Amino acid sequence: DAGVIQSPRHEVTEMGQEVTLRCKPISGHNSLFWYRQTMMRGLELLIYFNNNVPIDDSGMPEDRFSAKMPNASFSTLKIQPSEPRDSAVYFCASIQGGLGYTFGSGTRLTVV
């Protein structure tokens, strides 16, 4: 299995632009998580899906952030409009029934 695949690996964008991060979970995994890593806050959960349904989005910082999972093999995290404080590494992870917790390589986002 190729593991959890995230794209792009790096993204540099200007403040105010829309940014879309993508994630392909491991086939067969039924839960998907989006985490954000910053120096100030460490690794924090943004949102998680179970069987493609958003279950807990309490970690999404504000309305500028949205996430979707249209099918079992694809999820997106969108920021619109982006701000410099959104600069971070965004990780996607997937599991099956609590097992096999696997992270993608992350997307390093820089908003200038």
Place this chain on the structure above:
Amino acid sequence: AQKVTQAQTEISVVEKEDVTLDCVYETRDTTYYLFWYKQPPSGELVFLIRRNSFDEQNEISGRYSWNFQKSTSSFNFTITASQVVDSAVYFCALSETSNSGYALNFGKGTSLLVTP
């Protein structure tokens, strides 16, 4: 409130020394899971171990060992005979079955530097 505390922010050791990374957690669940991840300079999160709350048996994997003690809510990680390649940030994490379906609460991490 921080559910996972890694009190050591940075540790520096010389190669071949043993080093223990501390992790203290807080939960009211009787069923929970504890994890350790390694984040090398390249940035990816590498899974090291997962333990459930009913299994307090210590585990050894090569130079790595883990000591899980429910009485002190600790899940410490020891690297024996450290090597330069062990230099990384190590994260301890807690997953509570009562909260957000296996979502991980991470500690702040311990940055380990192993020098030759």
